[in-house]
Amino acid sequence: MHVAVMVTSVCVVVACALKCYECTPDLSGSCTQTTKECPSNTQCRSARLTSYAGSTKAEVKMKSCAAAEECVQASVNFGVTETLLTSKCCTSDLCNSQDAPEGLSSPNGKKCFQCDGNGCTKTLNCNGNQDHCISTTMSAGGQKVTLKGCASKLICSGMQSAQFAAITGAEISCCQGNLCNGASSTTVGLLLFVTPLISLVLFC
Known part of the structure; x- marks a missing residue:
């Protein structure tokens, strides 16, 4: 009981580092998932980038530590091509195990x-x-x-x-x-x- 209180107190004082899954895709779009101790004031992020060109769909998924301002949703649509970015962030250890959801295209x-x-x-x-x-x-x-x-x-x-x-x-x-x-x-x-x-x- 006392040990748990001490650990919690230390974490509050020194801001215990958050651990997140990290997965940065290579040129082929695949990646190997690892764990990383993140800098202070960051969150765990899962992101998905989906691009459409006619009937062709290309998708890249990644996981990382991220600042709050990087937890964004964005898209651009030129008719023949459309690109959507979705991000999902969280603040507990290894909470970014799930992929980010697909972007809305309705x-x-x-x-x-x-x-x-x-x-x-x-x-x-x-x-x-x-x-x-x-x-x-x-x-x-x-x-x-x-x-x-x-x-x-x-x-x-x-x-x-x-x-x-x-x-x-x-x-x-x-x-x-x-x-x-x-x-x-x-x-x-x-x-x-x-x-x-x-x-x-x-x-x-």
Whole structure:
């Protein structure tokens, strides 16, 4: 009894480290689960990144220690491609044994313009937490490439936009309101190229 009280008191004073499962996927998407003693003021996290490109689905799962601000849900949808990130965090030893749930991809009533081979006048139904319209423009092969679609608030935050710009050289603009991202015609391409880049941004 006294020993238990002493241990508890010591843990309160020195903030006993939290132990979490850690699993960082390799290039093939697989990983070996280990345990890790986490830094103070962190939690255990399970995360799942799911990307859709037409009928193709790719999924990556990971586990780690994480700061509270990394326990997020985010998604971006360009119509032909959609990427969803879900996270589940907890605060007891090895509590992240379960995988994070799959992201919601059901329509939420909001609409944004998307681009296809004929321009950017097609409308797209936004899903889940996608409450912003997004436009991204980058240079590729000497020409401007523009993508439009739906995105969650996190994707449009200053930090994520800055990371995306640093990695891809792309410009990002977001707005709120149905079809607020304009329908101007433009050169379109590289839809499948963008998905892994957004995946990288989400895990930074």
